[in-house]
Amino acid sequence: MTSDAHGHGQGSSLDVSVFAPAFTEPKPFSFHKDVTAGEAAKLAADSFGYQATSPTFQKGAIVLNRDANLVSQGVRDGDELQLVDSGGGV
Amino acid sequence: MLVPDEVARAHIAQESAAILACAARNGAKADIDIDALEIRFSFNHPVDKLPLLLVADVHDYRAAPPAWRFLDPESGLETLQAYPSAGNLPGGGPSVINSHKGMGTICAHFNRLAYAESAGIHPDWAAATDWLTTAPGTARATNIPEMFQLIYSHCCYSPGRQGV
Numbered sequence: 001m002t003s004d005a006h007g008h009g010q011g012s013s014l015d016v017s018v019f020a021p022a023f024t025e026p027k028p029f030s031f032h033k034d035v036t037a038g039e040a041a042k043l044a045a046d047s048f049g050y051q052a053t054s055p056t057f058q059k060g061a062i063v064l065n066r067d068a069n070l071v072s073q074g075v076r077d078g079d080e081l082q083l084v085d086s087g088g089g090v
Numbered sequence: 091m092l093v094p095d096e097v098a099r100a101h102i103a104q105e106s107a108a109i110l111a112c113a114a115r116n117g118a119k120a121d122i123d124i125d126a127l128e129i130r131f132s133f134n135h136p137v138d139k140l141p142l143l144l145v146a147d148v149h150d151y152r153a154a155p156p157a158w159r160f161l162d163p164e165s166g167l168e169t170l171q172a173y174p175s176a177g178n179l180p181g182g183g184p185s186v187i188n189s190h191k192g193m194g195t196i197c198a199h200f201n202r203l204a205y206a207e208s209a210g211i212h213p214d215w216a217a218a219t220d221w222l223t224t225a226p227g228t229a230r231a232t233n234i235p236e237m238f239q240l241i242y243s244h245c246c247y248s249p250g251r252q253g254v
Binding site: 019021022023024050051052053054056058061062063064065066067068082083084085086087088089090 | 112136178238
């Protein structure tokens with residue numbers, strides 16, 4: 001599964017496994033390295049049917065800032081990411 | 091009682107595998123007591139490293155959301171210090187962990203205790219049975235694994251305990 005058509009296998013993409021909370025198995029995604037965490041997480045959330053208000057990823061115990069790109073937040077090929085809604089409480 | 095216990099049990103049974111998997115991915119332990127309609131999540135606070143016990147009372151699920159509480163792992167009682175203090179996610183909105191009337195609370199549409207009918211933090215939220223459409227634009231969770239993941243992620247950014 002790819003987020004878009006460019007770059008897979010050419011060094012400009014990140015191949016990661018994404019878990020959604022309500023699923024036991026991950027899905028593979030290939031994201032362009034310049035994509036923000038929010039943009040990538042939205043694509044992944046839509047794929048799972050996860051209706052998060054502000055989807056982002058959690059890597060380990062680190063929740064990624066939706067406005068920064070994946071690489072700058074330490075995401076690397078082969079990483080396992082979890083979807084979470086970073087929208088706030090009220 | 092909004093729905094027979096057997097209905098709630100059927101919903102929990104359907105989500106059980108995902109509940110266990112989601113907890114395990116986050117280094118937490120989930121115990122599902124299907125007879126008591128209670129789910130207990132155990133994990134450690136990120137700062138003091140001491141145990142947290144997050145409990146969901148899932149009677150009436152999914153006609154109403156669970157009642158979420160942090161309990162003292164030793165006494166089993168709801169105490170202020172059993173609750174993590176609030177910390178915001180990077181780039182995210184206010185924490186779903188809050189306090190109300192001298193006790194901690196989970197301030198989210200998926201907590202039955204946040205609603206007016208439970209004398210909760212949101213008197214403007216009338217009926218817990220409307221939980222799937224309450225408070226649009228805030229953090230959403232429509233099943234137990236999504237709820238746990240959201241609360242857990244906020245716990246990861248908690249600087250300490252409430253009332254300390």
